[in-house]
Amino acid sequence: MKLLYVHERFGALAGAEANAHITATELGRRGHQVGILHGPSTGKNEEGWRSTFPNAYPLGSRDTADAARDALKRFDPDAVYVHKMADLNVIQALAESGRPLVRMVHDHDIYCMRSYKYNYFTREICTRAASPYCIFPCLASVVRNPGGGFPLKWASYSEKKREIELNRRFDVMVVVTTYMRDELLRNGFEENRIEIHAPVPRMGDPGLRSNFGDRNLIVYAGQIIRGKGVDVLLEALAEVREPFECIILGDGNHKAECETLSNRLGLKDKVTFKGFVPQEELKRYYRECSVVVISSVWPEPIATIGLEVMRYALPVVAFDAGGIKDWLLDGKNGILVPWMDRGAFAGAITRLLRDKALARRMGEEGLTLVSDRYDFEGYIGDLESMFQRVASRRAKTRREG
Numbered sequence: 001m002k003l004l005y006v007h008e009r010f011g012a013l014a015g016a017e018a019n020a021h022i023t024a025t026e027l028g029r030r031g032h033q034v035g036i037l038h039g040p041s042t043g044k045n046e047e048g049w050r051s052t053f054p055n056a057y058p059l060g061s062r063d064t065a066d067a068a069r070d071a072l073k074r075f076d077p078d079a080v081y082v083h084k085m086a087d088l089n090v091i092q093a094l095a096e097s098g099r100p101l102v103r104m105v106h107d108h109d110i111y112c113m114r115s116y117k118y119n120y121f122t123r124e125i126c127t128r129a130a131s132p133y134c135i136f137p138c139l140a141s142v143v144r145n146p147g148g149g150f151p152l153k154w155a156s157y158s159e160k161k162r163e164i165e166l167n168r169r170f171d172v173m174v175v176v177t178t179y180m181r182d183e184l185l186r187n188g189f190e191e192n193r194i195e196i197h198a199p200v201p202r203m204g205d206p207g208l209r210s211n212f213g214d215r216n217l218i219v220y221a222g223q224i225i226r227g228k229g230v231d232v233l234l235e236a237l238a239e240v241r242e243p244f245e246c247i248i249l250g251d252g253n254h255k256a257e258c259e260t261l262s263n264r265l266g267l268k269d270k271v272t273f274k275g276f277v278p279q280e281e282l283k284r285y286y287r288e289c290s291v292v293v294i295s296s297v298w299p300e301p302i303a304t305i306g307l308e309v310m311r312y313a314l315p316v317v318a319f320d321a322g323g324i325k326d327w328l329l330d331g332k333n334g335i336l337v338p339w340m341d342r343g344a345f346a347g348a349i350t351r352l353l354r355d356k357a358l359a360r361r362m363g364e365e366g367l368t369l370v371s372d373r374y375d376f377e378g379y380i381g382d383l384e385s386m387f388q389r390v391a392s393r394r395a396k397t398r399r400e401g
Contacts, residue, residue: 002033003387004077006068006094008084010056011042011049015304016106019199020083021045025052026380037071037090059090068093078391082170084109088159091166100390101170105180107301110167111187113140113155117322118227118298125299125321125339129186130160164188171390174383176302177323197383198326199304200376204311210289210363212356216244218349219289221282222305224252224273227298229319231258232342236295238265239346242353246271246293247285286312290359291352294318297340302326307374310366315359317348327373333366 007020024034035055050056057071068090072080079100085091086109094101108117113134117126126138134140135157145153167173168189175181176198184194218237224230230248237246248258248271255273262271292309294300299322306316306327316334318324319341330336335348352359 001079001387001391002035002075002077003027004071004075004080005034005036005053006038006080006082006085006090007036008039008086009042010036010038010040010046010053010058012045013042015199016084016104017042019104019106021049021052023380023383026376027384028052030380030384032384035071035075035077037068039085039087059087063089065089065093069097072097072099079387081387088163088166091163095166095169100387100393102172102174102387102390103167103170104174105176105184105301108183108299111160111164111183113157113160114143116227116298117183120226123297123340125297129188130157130164132157134160168193171393172386174386177326179299179323179326180301195386197379197386198302198307198374200307200374200379204308204367205283208283208286208312210287210312210314210360212290212360213288215288216242216290216353217285217288218244218246218291218293218353219249219285219309220246220293220295221249221309222294222296224248224250224255224258226254227296228252228254229295229297229340230254231261232297232319232340233293233295233345234258234262234265234267234271236342236345236349237267237271239343240350240353242350244270244349244353248273249275249277249282249285251275283312286314289314290356291334291349292316293345293349294324295345296321296324298322300324307370310363310370313360313363313367315352315362315366317345317352319345327369329369333362333369 005020005024009017028034034053036053037057039059055075059067064087079102080094082103084106109115111130141155141157142152143155145151164187173184173189173194174197175194181194181196185191222228259273292314294303294306294316296303297319302323310333316328318328318336319339320336321339325336328334328336337344337348
């Protein structure tokens with residue numbers, strides 16, 4: 001089978017790129033021919049990407065719709081797999097091509113003008129479909145400008161509605177959690193065109209287990225941006241009376257503000273900001289960790305860090321935001337805390353620090369869950385079956401037409 005991936009970038013960058021590369025590599029190993037229609041290069045692991053995608057078609061600076069049509073003609077795929085692509089001219093060219101189309105929904109970009117379903121000012125999670133409400137009172141037409149220059153830019157509501165309509169024409173929308181499925185349903189997508197295929201995290205080290213020692217180590221690993229709620233985590237930690245040490249791993253534009261808050265809350269001797277650390281160093285912290293915290297207050301599509309740490313038999317405490325409840329079963333593999341409830345978050349941490357037998361048992365439950373439910377071979381096999389099903393269904397429709 002010939003599969004054409006479509007993505008905004010070429011090379012390693014973040015989770016979307018990692019998923020595209022690992023799935024394409026494995027599908028290629030299984031005998032499928034994979035190509036990619038892509039935007040600018042990231043400059044990272046491009047050699048690995050060229051090995052996985054020997055047929056690469058850059059969008060370049062020309063008319064992107066023409067570039068997409070040219071790639072379809074030259075590669076002649078049996079199915080097209082769109083990962084992230086904001087260029088609506090590309091999406092429209094694909095939608096009009098008559099090819100079997102599948103789209104991976106990594107986040108809220110397709111149906112949210114802000115892209116994160118979360119009000120930056122009130123911190124409330126949005127539960128509405130895209131509508132004129134996005135313009136007022138949400139004011140989502142004014143968004144951050146990551147391209148430099150003036151910090152804000154105008155987002156078009158009519159273009160967002162166009163994007164939703166174009167994506168409704170895809171044969172299958174792949175989501176990672178039931179929460180993401182429900183968001184698509186809220187925005188008028190057909191239920192029979194939505195499939196849940198949760199991404200499988202990196203494999204853990206089978207021999208690595210925490211000692212759940214008296215250090216009472218709490219670990220946060222992720223971006224330090226406002227939606228990740230590190231400031232809320234710090235406010236919760238200020239209520240923990242049990243002795244503890246918290247290591248915060250990661251970087252972001254909210255880090256300096258969180259460091260200032262940590263000092264103001266009297267946590268300077270308890271909380272350490274380590275910045276980004278490589279995977280091997282991360283394992284060193286996991287060996288002494290008693291609990292992993294996920295403090296996101298925006299609606300996470302899935303929060304894959306939770307799946308990763310469960311590979312190391314570690315319990316998780318997290319706010320009930322977005323798709324986290326798909327894998328964090330309260331009282332089983334960790335504790336799911338009501339959204340933004342700092343006292344409950346502090347109480348959950350305290351409970352696990354005081355009862356190491358409970359923490360260890362929840363960690364083992366998490367390892368069992370992630371091993372049973374998130375199997376890599378099964379994940380790739382399900383994707384493979386989906387592509388074959390979509391391609392054959394579209395071919396049958398053409399024959400009957």
